[in-house]
Amino acid sequence: MRTINLNSFLAALLILGMMACSCSKNDNQEPEPEPVPISGFYFGADLSYVNQVEDKGGIYKENNLQTDPFTTFKKHGVNLVRLRLWNNPSWVKEIYGSSSVLYSGYEDVEKSIQRAKNAGMEVLLDFHYSDTWADPGKQKVPELWKNITDINVLCDSVYNYTYKILNQLHAKNLLPQMVQIGNETNCGMMITDTNAGFPNLNVCNGNWVNMGKVLNAAIDAVKKIDSETGSSIKIALHVADPKNLDWWMGDVINKGKVTRFDIMGFSYYHIWHTTVKFDDLTATIKNLKSKYNKDLMVLETAYPFTTANNDNYPNIYFNQTPIQNFPYTVEGQKQFLITLTQKMIDAGAIGVIYWEPAWITSNMTDLWNTGSAWENCAFFNFSGNLTEAVDFMKHPYTSK
Helix, strand or coil, rough: CCCCHHHHHHHHHHHHHHHHHHHCCCCCCCCCCCCCCCCCCCEEEEECEEEEEEECCCCEEEEEEECHHHHHHHHHHCEEEEEEEEECHHHHHHHHHCCCCCCCCCHHHHHHHHHHCHHHEEEEEEEECCCCCCEECCCCCCCHHHCCCCHHHHHEEEEEHHHHHHHHHHCCCCCCCCCCCCCCCEECCCCCCCCCCCCCCCCCCHHHHHHHHHHHHHHHHHHHHHHHHHHCCCEEEECCCCHHHHHHHHHHHHHHCCCCEEEEEEECCCEEEEECHHHHHHHHHHHHHHHHEEEEEEEEEEECCCCCCCCCCCCCCCCCCCCCCCCCCHHHHHHHHHHHHHHHHHCCCCCEEEECCCCCCCCCCCCECCCCCCCHHCCCCCCEEEEEHHHHHHHHCCCC
16 A cells, blocks of 8 residues: 655645635635524623723724724624613713713613624613612612602603613614613612612512512513514523522512513622532523523623733732633633533523623723723733634534
């Protein structure tokens, strides 16, 4: 048998392939194939800050060329954009001046929804039901509702506001495919610094009846829009930390009488959420899906690619201990996301959303500082270039 030098053989094949290409009648380069995700799985990105970052001098690049982050994320596999909505963030004008855009207010969010849809992605609209950040540490009542003392009036306000927003979006063909009723509502909604007599929605103190009425009022508004438009908007609820999922889902269903939601979402950040171990996430989520017959989804997660800082805004992630085998490098960030995603697929979850992968350094100012507290968790390096971490969505995942 004749012996063939493998390297020479492969080189010959490469030359023949190049000659064949050069002889083609079509000189246009074939477009890069779209990633093929697991069927029905959401690869999401929260891009709420993009408009603000760009307005304040931030520049996104891919291979040193300026790029639109919406189209870039779509190209790399994102199929769902999450956007937060604040009722009336008038405090933004105190930072930037009276002529400023109200970032994460209605007009800004409408602009982002249009950008997401133009790029071919679905949208998750995250109703905070607050004029500012709503999270486990604070759930402030919108200024317009702060003097309400009747739970029925509050429910009417939530219904009318939710319906109004969705109806305005429908008029512009911008309805989201998914809505989130509240943000990280571990102990409830609208429970921080409330006026005397404001309806108590603190579920950590057992006020599930009021909480359930408010959630159901928002759900009623979504269902009304569905009936009027022929849409089928998915409804998600949201808590932070996997440890809170079991008791919260059980109580919201059985005590709050809230059943007409499709998805139970949760935040997972390894520096804060340590009760459920990373290796135990698959079993935890799988068991909850079976127990409550609801879809589950990671609505927020992130991981740093460095502990360094690119501006004078202290980073949220800095020198905390990484998860074993996932160092704070671009490759470590990517492998964390691949592993988390595979865990969620194995558990039967329906998606993973990365929180603010485009919050890069700029002259953007928030309530605390100027720049970014998250640039070391973004999918762009300190030169503004997209990193290979974004390609975790192209990984060949396996589905059982």
